[in-house]
Amino acid sequence: MTISVTPTKGACGAFIDGLDLRQPLSPDTVDAIRQAWLQHHVVVFRDQQIDDDDLERFSRYFGDFAGDPYIAPMAGRENVIELRRAADETTPIFADAWHTDWSFGATPPAATVLHGITIPPHGGNTDFINQHEVLAQMPAELRQRLQGKMARHSARLAYAPDGMYGQQDKDRGRGFTILTDESAYNEQLHPLIRQHPETGEEAIFGCFGYIVGIADVSAEEEQQLLTDLYQWQTREEFQYHHQWQPGMLVMWDNRSVLHKANGGYEGYERVLHRTVIA
Numbered sequence: 001m002t003i004s005v006t007p008t009k010g011a012c013g014a015f016i017d018g019l020d021l022r023q024p025l026s027p028d029t030v031d032a033i034r035q036a037w038l039q040h041h042v043v044v045f046r047d048q049q050i051d052d053d054d055l056e057r058f059s060r061y062f063g064d065f066a067g068d069p070y071i072a073p074m075a076g077r078e079n080v081i082e083l084r085r086a087a088d089e090t091t092p093i094f095a096d097a098w099h100t101d102w103s104f105g106a107t108p109p110a111a112t113v114l115h116g117i118t119i120p121p122h123g124g125n126t127d128f129i130n131q132h133e134v135l136a137q138m139p140a141e142l143r144q145r146l147q148g149k150m151a152r153h154s155a156r157l158a159y160a161p162d163g164m165y166g167q168q169d170k171d172r173g174r175g176f177t178i179l180t181d182e183s184a185y186n187e188q189l190h191p192l193i194r195q196h197p198e199t200g201e202e203a204i205f206g207c208f209g210y211i212v213g214i215a216d217v218s219a220e221e222e223q224q225l226l227t228d229l230y231q232w233q234t235r236e237e238f239q240y241h242h243q244w245q246p247g248m249l250v251m252w253d254n255r256s257v258l259h260k261a262n263g264g265y266e267g268y269e270r271v272l273h274r275t276v277i278a
């Protein structure tokens, strides 16, 4: 099967056309997708009218399911999360801060796969930032300050009982179940500058939010570094703004990009199904 790979106009991402993901994929096709994904960091398949069996089969070509520490799977599908937001829901938009999925874990997931099922007519973009480019174009002075430093990652601001999605979120009527847990207070160190395990390319890994501090520096230096890094690594020129259409399937590389959700679709239902790959 011939596939075409068309880069987006943003700083990362490519559309892959010519495939029907309801069908099993040959090893050669899977390899071509993996190469495009490693090169572009975000791949988008348009017009895929797939069900959850297809979503799971597609995901498994790229690795094992990673399990999800703080979001309950949908009924009868232990590896699929349904991100559902009702038209009249008033909860804060989920995940509308820059992050890379579960960077607070010891072995963060490689990929996240999202399939758009019910997509509002406007709003709800998913934004990405290419963290290889962020590092490649970083001023030498900032890079020098980050070099060799270890970041302290934690889920506590989001998923601890007193976090954003903790107790205060319980009675808001969110369209899926967030699992608050004391384990969210744990910390995990990761290098700020990290080599991609498959391509060897260096990137900045993580972002303020799940990054709660930097090891072995003074409080003052820590604060300044976190601020300076955040300002640089979220600049517009490194971004790709993904606009959803119903049936789109998107797979991104958590080792290469930051991502964030956006609102702007009040009054419309939005449903996406998600898997995460170890």
Ligand SMILES: [Fe+2]
Binding pocket: 095, 099, 100, 101, 259
């Ligand atoms: Fe996320």
